[in-house]
Every structure is written in structure tokens, then in C-alpha cells.
Amino acid sequence: MNDIVIHGTYFSSINRDEVITCEGYLICVDQTGTISRTIAPCEDDFNTVLQEAKQSDRLVELKDNQYILPGFIDLHIHAPQWPQAGLALDLPLADWLNHYTFPLEAKYQDLEYAKMVYKDLIHELLSQGTTTALMFGTIHTEANLVLARQSAAAGLRAYIGQVVMDNPEQTPEFYRNKSTQEALEANEEFILAMQELAKQTQSTLVPVITPRFVPSCTDETLAGLAKQAKQYDLPIQSHLSESDWEHNYAIERFGLHDTEVMEKFGLLTDKSVMAHGTQLTDSDLATLHHKQTAIAHCPISNSYFGNAVLPTKKILRQGNKIGLGSDISGGYSPSLYYNIRQAVKSSQMLEDGVDSAQPAQSRGVKSSRITMANAFYLATLAGAEALHLKAGKIAPGYQADLQIVNAHPALMNLSQDDIFQRLMYQTERSDIAQVYVG
Amino acid sequence: MNDIVIHGTYFSSINRDEVITCEGYLICVDQTGTISRTIAPCEDDFNTVLQEAKQSDRLVELKDNQYILPGFIDLHIHAPQWPQAGLALDLPLADWLNHYTFPLEAKYQDLEYAKMVYKDLIHELLSQGTTTALMFGTIHTEANLVLARQSAAAGLRAYIGQVVMDNPEQTPEFYRNKSTQEALEANEEFILAMQELAKQTQSTLVPVITPRFVPSCTDETLAGLAKQAKQYDLPIQSHLSESDWEHNYAIERFGLHDTEVMEKFGLLTDKSVMAHGTQLTDSDLATLHHKQTAIAHCPISNSYFGNAVLPTKKILRQGNKIGLGSDISGGYSPSLYYNIRQAVKSSQMLEDGVDSAQPAQSRGVKSSRITMANAFYLATLAGAEALHLKAGKIAPGYQADLQIVNAHPALMNLSQDDIFQRLMYQTERSDIAQVYVG
Numbered sequence: 001m002n003d004i005v006i007h008g009t010y011f012s013s014i015n016r017d018e019v020i021t022c023e024g025y026l027i028c029v030d031q032t033g034t035i036s037r038t039i040a041p042c043e044d045d046f047n048t049v050l051q052e053a054k055q056s057d058r059l060v061e062l063k064d065n066q067y068i069l070p071g072f073i074d075l076h077i078h079a080p081q082w083p084q085a086g087l088a089l090d091l092p093l094a095d096w097l098n099h100y101t102f103p104l105e106a107k108y109q110d111l112e113y114a115k116m117v118y119k120d121l122i123h124e125l126l127s128q129g130t131t132t133a134l135m136f137g138t139i140h141t142e143a144n145l146v147l148a149r150q151s152a153a154a155g156l157r158a159y160i161g162q163v164v165m166d167n168p169e170q171t172p173e174f175y176r177n178k179s180t181q182e183a184l185e186a187n188e189e190f191i192l193a194m195q196e197l198a199k200q201t202q203s204t205l206v207p208v209i210t211p212r213f214v215p216s217c218t219d220e221t222l223a224g225l226a227k228q229a230k231q232y233d234l235p236i237q238s239h240l241s242e243s244d245w246e247h248n249y250a251i252e253r254f255g256l257h258d259t260e261v262m263e264k265f266g267l268l269t270d271k272s273v274m275a276h277g278t279q280l281t282d283s284d285l286a287t288l289h290h291k292q293t294a295i296a297h298c299p300i301s302n303s304y305f306g307n308a309v310l311p312t313k314k315i316l317r318q319g320n321k322i323g324l325g326s327d328i329s330g331g332y333s334p335s336l337y338y339n340i341r342q343a344v345k346s347s348q349m350l351e352d353g354v355d356s357a358q359p360a361q362s363r364g365v366k367s368s369r370i371t372m373a374n375a376f377y378l379a380t381l382a383g384a385e386a387l388h389l390k391a392g393k394i395a396p397g398y399q400a401d402l403q404i405v406n407a408h409p410a411l412m413n414l415s416q417d418d419i420f421q422r423l424m425y426q427t428e429r430s431d432i433a434q435v436y437v438g
Numbered sequence: 439m440n441d442i443v444i445h446g447t448y449f450s451s452i453n454r455d456e457v458i459t460c461e462g463y464l465i466c467v468d469q470t471g472t473i474s475r476t477i478a479p480c481e482d483d484f485n486t487v488l489q490e491a492k493q494s495d496r497l498v499e500l501k502d503n504q505y506i507l508p509g510f511i512d513l514h515i516h517a518p519q520w521p522q523a524g525l526a527l528d529l530p531l532a533d534w535l536n537h538y539t540f541p542l543e544a545k546y547q548d549l550e551y552a553k554m555v556y557k558d559l560i561h562e563l564l565s566q567g568t569t570t571a572l573m574f575g576t577i578h579t580e581a582n583l584v585l586a587r588q589s590a591a592a593g594l595r596a597y598i599g600q601v602v603m604d605n606p607e608q609t610p611e612f613y614r615n616k617s618t619q620e621a622l623e624a625n626e627e628f629i630l631a632m633q634e635l636a637k638q639t640q641s642t643l644v645p646v647i648t649p650r651f652v653p654s655c656t657d658e659t660l661a662g663l664a665k666q667a668k669q670y671d672l673p674i675q676s677h678l679s680e681s682d683w684e685h686n687y688a689i690e691r692f693g694l695h696d697t698e699v700m701e702k703f704g705l706l707t708d709k710s711v712m713a714h715g716t717q718l719t720d721s722d723l724a725t726l727h728h729k730q731t732a733i734a735h736c737p738i739s740n741s742y743f744g745n746a747v748l749p750t751k752k753i754l755r756q757g758n759k760i761g762l763g764s765d766i767s768g769g770y771s772p773s774l775y776y777n778i779r780q781a782v783k784s785s786q787m788l789e790d791g792v793d794s795a796q797p798a799q800s801r802g803v804k805s806s807r808i809t810m811a812n813a814f815y816l817a818t819l820a821g822a823e824a825l826h827l828k829a830g831k832i833a834p835g836y837q838a839d840l841q842i843v844n845a846h847p848a849l850m851n852l853s854q855d856d857i858f859q860r861l862m863y864q865t866e867r868s869d870i871a872q873v874y875v876g
Contacts, residue, residue: 066732084850086862086864087852088856088859090859104850198835244798302781302785304786306790306800309792310793332864333864346741349741350792352744353793354784354803355717355791355802356717356747356749396607409558412522412542422524424524425770425771426770428868
């Protein structure tokens with residue numbers, strides 16, 4: 001029995017390079033929130049199913065200017081940093097962290113503050129078409145559970161990490177775990193509470209092992225977190241070679257690349273998602289490929305803090321796992337549409353180079369440009385695969401995580417591919433008419 | 439006598455580096471649409487003026503979350519390309535021009551089509567906070583006059599160029615001026631009709647001499663257009679060293695840089711605005727500085743077609759004239775907010791470089807990053823100065839071209855500079871509550 005049937009035209013990635021258009025299809029969603037079937041207009045029972053849904057008031061009929069897309073999957077977002085999105089991006093990283101970010105994150109000890117911000121953020125993410133988010137919380141267990149409860153209440157699929165940061169040399173006293181033991185105990189408490197909450201609410205709520213990044217953690221803590229990930233079979237998230245500074249920090253402290261440090265401590269698994277990676281070397285990428293660890297590409301944030309462009313095309317060609325992240329608030333916008341656009345632009349800039357004083361031939365890195373279809377894939381199917389979630393695609397067996405978008409009026413004849421391109425380039429928050437999660 | 443008085447907080451550039459915040463000021467606008475005075479809350483007659491305006495129903499009172507900014511000045515936009523904004527950006531430039539752009543521009547022979555598109559575009563520009571636009575039309579005089587009439591009717595300050603392109607080697611037969619003579623005669627007709635229309639409508643409607651770019655024009659036409667610019671004392675617009683291809687084309691045809699060709703034909707004046715310029719050399723920039731010719735920086739478009747980043751910081755430091763353009767449809771968005779953001783990001787990417795395989799020290803171009811205040815200046819005061827228009831600033835004697843913007847709810851204490859940054863980073867079309875032109 002269908003719970004709802006949606007009638008309209010949809011776009012969906014079927015692989016990294018191809019987006020299919022299905023015109024005037026029916027999308028049948030069952031009572032578990034899963035897509036049970038998609039029906040083309042030419043199929044025998046198309047009209048029967050359409051009429052039945054109409055008569056039983058379970059039909060969602062799209063308007064002429066509306067299109068259906070899979071909900072987006074944001075693979076990297078710092079939930080507590082939402083109040084400062086778009087602030088202080090003129091500052092150097094150290095000032096940005098110490099004068100803005102750490103003091104802000106420290107405020108989440110106050111649960112009332114956490115409730116206010118997280119409610120607003122989750123509403124914003126859903127309004128922007130994001131139906132699943134892999135999030136950093138703060139070091140505060142209770143505030144992280146507020147984020148989890150509010151995600152469940154609003155229907156956002158939430159993968160939430162309790163941030164661990166205990167290295168006194170790289171963290172401020174006012175915002176730091178007191179010790180390895182305290183950090184790991186609190187983390188275990190968080191994991192168990194999240195798993196209980198997931199059961200209670202019947203929601204996608206997954207605790208994620210979250211060393212902030214190598215610089216902020218002691219060796220013992222990195223090892224302890226890897227052990228917890230294994231014990232509870234959990235996803236892992238962190239930052240990896242995000243900038244020259246981070247990349248070089250690992251070399252100075254360990255004589256190893258950031259990736260090698262993560263590997264050494266057992267933090268690279270097929271459930272790991274590592275953010276940024278702009279400074280990864282070919283050998284680092286090979287390690288990630290071998291470990292089946294995904295990269296969260298954050299193109300807006302990287303343009304401020306990455307010190308280079310992630311070679312997304314190469315990474316896709318090599319078959320590494322990779323998805324897209326907003327990185328609030330290193331990125332200023334929670335919209336994955338804007339990140340999709342920046343991913344394409346940044347890839348073109350990597351291909352062409354930036355300094356016209358250099359000869360055109362050697363200015364950039366050839367064959368680096370990604371297509372809009374590539375970028376859309378990162379924001380949907382590829383992101384879901386990184387999370388081992390059956391979502392990000394409109395097909396039977398996938399979660400019915402969908403966004404219905406109003407296209408701007410067409411002033412000329414548009415092919416289906418033209419319509420897809422315009423949706424990707426012109427959709428703003430106010431164009432997203434409806435969002436379904438399961 | 440004030441026509442209206444606006445009460446609220448505004449942001450305005452006072453030079454290339456500084457944006458001032460004026461909290462709770464009155465902006466008095468006279469009956470010619472000029473700002474006659476701004477009054478700080480501490481001034482003696484603040485309350486008197488406020489009460490008088492209130493009693494005579496001429497007070498516009500901003501809400502708590504609203505702010506006033508100068509309207510934006512778009513220095514480069516192809517009006518006829520609006521229907522294809524956001525299309526075909528995955529294609530190489532030649533395909534984009536020949537399969538999309540030229541066939542589309544050719545359609546404006548049909549005045550009904552011109553009316554439909556231009557009405558929609560002008561509405562869109564004003565809704566996005568743009569109050570002045572320097573536009574390319576098409577080769578069709580009547581359609582260009584439709585654009586002018588509709589701009590005047592809607593209140594957009596319009597600088598409009600009839601595109602001239604007569605070089606058979608670089609233009610398609612279906613969209614080309616038949617001869618130099620035909621082009622220049624039609625252009626003169628357009629100039630006179632525009633001047634008549636400006637008088638009739640009492641609007642800012644200025645005809646602009648518009649050789650499409652060097653490749654599309656014969657020598658005779660370039661010379662003839664310069665003569666018309668001088669005869670009628672008109673602004674000039676074109677594209678200049680937009681890409682490696684365009685830069686090299688001039689070298690092949692003339693043995694000169696694009697800038698030198700423009701200079702040689704007399705097309706660089708203090709009323710010229712040249713779009714893109716990503717491949718300009720230091721000597722080209724010195725020539726433009728000497729001639730007081732402005733550059734229209736189009737950061738979104740340049741990331742697709744520019745083959746490098748315009749060194750905006752250097753250009754500002756050297757005192758060249760420069761403003762901001764959307765370059766619809768090389769750029770996908772008519773919003774100068776998006777172009778402001780991309781201008782900052784692209785400048786950071788020029789500073790940092792893009793290819794992490796290069797050493798950090800030599801990857802980019804030091805001291806290239808612009809601030810948000812720089813980018814805002816480009817979109818407002820600097821753009822107005824390029825057009826010799828007294829606008830783009832909130833101060834006595836300036837046109838009252840204003841936008842009132844709704845800020846998103848603040849979730850933490852924000853300084854005035856924080857509020858400015860957030861407005862720049864987060865404003866979308868639906869946040870722009872009201873736009874005034876004069």
C-alpha cells in the first residue's frame with residue numbers, strides 16, 4: 001500500500017557522470033518512507049495507480065514549474081557554528097578560531113542556547129533542501145543530545161559527533177576536554193544515549209566518533225577513539241590536511257602526513273568521512289582509497305581556508321569516495337546549491353590556474369574541471385554512499401528523501417538538461433517548495 | 439521640502455577600504471530623488487524632522503531587522519542573454535557562443551520577445567538590489583529601445599549599448615552587421631533615439647558605444663565607433679583581454695595587446711568601461727590607469743571563461759578605476775551579492791594558489807586578497823564613479839538609490855561590522871524588502 005504517490009518530473013544521479021530525467025513519473029512511497037516503485041507514463045498501470053492515489057487523497061501533484069530532486073546530504077557541518085555563518089571570514093584562521101569559533105562553541109554548555117540555535121539550524125537545513133547531515137557538535141554531551149532530539153523531531157537524518165579535543169597545546173583552556181579519560185567516558189555516554197534515542201524516536205540518529213582534528217587531540221585520545229569506533233562499529237569524522245598549516249602540523253609532530261597519522265591510530269575505515277583534504281598527496285589519496293574512507297569536499301570553505309583546490313575530478317576518476325559539505329561556518333552558507341556551484345567554479349579555476357602572469361600551458365592542472373552532473377552526484381548519491389545510507393537517489397528501495405523545487409519561468413525553450421542546469425544554478429531557499437524526509 | 443525621510447541604520451562605502459555604519463539616522467530625500475541630508479540621532483533637529491515626516495506621512499520607518507544599503511551598480515550585463523543565465527556553462531566558449539548565445543541574441547529582431555524578456559530582466563535586477571546597469575543590448579535598434587523604454591518605466595538607471603559586430607570572420611552570418619556603414623548609421627540612429635527618450639522620460643538613459651569586442655569588429659568599425667563616442671561625448675563599453683583566446687587574438691591580428699588595439703582606435707577614454715581584463719599585463723593596466731578607463735570585474739563569469747583571476751587588490755592599490763559586473767550570462771546570476779562573494783573568494787584563491795602539488799610559497803600571488811569592504815565598494819561607489827554618476831553612496835548630493843534588506847535573525851551578539859558581513863554573505867533575493875531609485 002502506498003502512503004503517498006508523487007506525480008511529476010524528477011532528476012537523479014545514476015552514477016558520477018550521469019543525471020537522468022524522468023518526465024511525468026509517479027514516485028510511490030510506502031508507509032516506511034521508502035520509495036517502493038517509480039512508474040513511467042508509458043507503463044500499463046500508470047493511470048490506475050494515479051487515479052487510486054487521487055481518489056484516496058494520497059496524490060501529490062506537482063505544478064508545471066516544479067521538479068523533484070533527491071534531498072541533499074551535507075557531509076560536513078559544525079552545528080554550533082551556525083550563529084557565526086558569514087562572519088569574520090576576513091580574518092586569519094588563528095583569529096577566526098580563537099576569537100570567534102572556540103568562544104562560540106564553549107557557549108553550548110548553556111542548553112537553552114543550544115535549543116535555540118539547533119532548532120533554527122535544523123529548520124534552515126531542511127528549508128535549503130538538505131535531508132541528511134553529518135555534523136560536529138561540541139564537547140558537551142547534553143547539548144549534543146539536544147541537537148539529536150531536535151533533528152529527530154524535525155525529521156532531519158542526523159549523524160552527530162561529540163567533538164573531542166584534549167591537547168592543551170592546541171586548544172584553549174575554556175574549551176577543552178579535561179583528560180583522555182574524561183573525553184572517552186563522556187563519549188561513551190554520548191554514544192549510548194544516542195543509540196537509545198534512535199530507538200525511542202525511530203529516527204536515523206547515528207553517533208559519530210569525532211576527534212576534532214589531529215592537532216587538537218593527544219595520542220592516547222586518538223587511539224581511544226579508534227577503539228570506541230571499532231567497539232561500537234561507528235562512523236568516524238574529522239578534518240584531514242585541510243590547509244598547509246594542518247598538513248604541516250602532523251609532519252612536525254609525528255614525521256607523518258595527516259593521513260598516515262589517522263591510519264596509524266586506526267581512524268581510517270570504510271565508515272570514515274574526512275573533511276577538506278585540499279593538501280592531500282597522491283599517496284594520501286591512495287591510502288584513503290585503499291581504506292574506502294570518504295572525503296567531504298567543502299568548496300566554499302576551502303576557498304577561504306584550504307590554500308588550494310581539492311582535485312575533485314582526479315579523485316572521482318580514481319574512484320575515491322567523496323561527497324559534499326557546507327562546512328558551516330568555514331563556509332558561509334548552509335545551502336548545498338551554493339556549494340555545488342562553487343565546486344564547479346573551483347574545479348574550473350584549478351584547471352585554468354589563477355595567475356595570468358604564468359604561461360597558460362602551465363598555469364593550472366589539466367582535466368580538473370567537473371561537470372554540474374558530477375557536483376550534483378557529490379551532493380546526493382555519493383554523500384549517501386559515504387554514510388552507507390540508502391538515499392540520495394530516486395529509485396525503488398531508496399529512502400524517499402525528496403525536495404520539490406520551483407523553477408524560474410523559462411523565457412526560451414529549454415531541454416531537460418537545460419532545466420536541470422538552471423535548477424542547479426538559480427535555486428535559492430525561497431524556491432524550495434517542499435521537503436520530504438522518508 | 440523632503441519628499442520622503444527614511445529612518446534606519448545604513449552601511450555605505452566612503453573609500454575603497456572603509457564602510458561606515460550610521461545607526462538610526464534619517465535619510466532625507468528631496469523631490470528630485472536626491473539625498474538632501476543625513477541626520478544623526480544626536481543632531482539638534484533630528485526629532486523635529488522625524489516628527490514632521492511622520493505627521494505628513496512621508497516617513498519610512500525601518501523594522502528592527504532591516505538595514506539600508508546603496509543600490510548596486512552592475513557594470514557589465516548582456517540583457518538579451520537573460521533567458522540562458524545558468525545554461526551551458528559546462529560547454530567550451532566556442533560552443534557556448536555559437537550554439538547558445540548568438541542564436542539567442544538573433545531572436546531580438548522579434549520585438550514581442552524583446553518586450554517579454556526585458557521586462558522580466560529589469561524586474562529581476564531591481565529585485566536583486568541593482569539600481570543602475572551598464573548593459574549590452576543586441577544589434578537591433580528597435581529592441582534596444584524597448585530595453586530603454588522598459589528601464590525608464592520601471593525606474594532602472596540604464597546605460598545601454600547597441601552591439602556592433604561586423605567582422606565576418608568572427609561572427610555568424612545570421613547575427614552580424616551587414617557593413618561598417620550600416621552599423622554606424624544604425625548606431626547613430628540609436629544614439630539619437632536614446633537621447634530623445636531620455637528627455638521624454640526624464641530618466642537616466644544613456645546610449646553607450648559598444649563594439650562587442652575586438653575580434654568581432656573590422657578596423658573601420660572600431661575607428662568609426664570611436665569617432666561617434668567623441669562626437670556625442672558618450673561612454674564606451676567592450677570586453678578586454680577576457681581570456682587567453684581573446685588576449686592572443688589581438689596579438690595575432692594586430693601584433694598588439696587588446697588594450698593597445700583599443701587605445702590605437704581611440705576607444706579608451708575616461709568614460710570607457712572594459713569588462714573582465716583577466717589577462718591584462720602590468721603595462722596594459724598602466725595604460726588603462728593613464729586613460730582613466732574603468733574595468734568591470736565579473737568574478738563569477740571569470741571563473742568559467744577568464745582563464746585566471748583578475749588581480750583586484752593590485753588594481754585597487756594602483757588606483758585603477760574598477761567596478762563589479764554580473765556578466766549575465768557568462769555569469770549565471772544577476773545578483774551582485776553573489777558576485778561580491780565570488781570576488782572575495784577568487785581573490786583569496788589568487789593569493790593562495792590552487793594546485794597543492796606546488797610549494798605553498800610559490801603557489802599563489804601574495805597580497806591578493808580583497809576584503810568584503812573592498813568588494814562592496816566595487817559594487818557601489820566605484821561602479822558609480824566609473825559611470826560618472828553621483829550614486830552608490832549614502833550622502834548628501836547623491837542619488838537616493840537605495841535597497842532595504844532584511845537581516846536574518848541574529849543568534850548571538852553582533853557588532854555593526856558583523857551585521858554588514860552577514861548581509862553581504864547571506865542576502866538572497868527574497869531578503870530584499872524594498873528598492874528605491876531616486
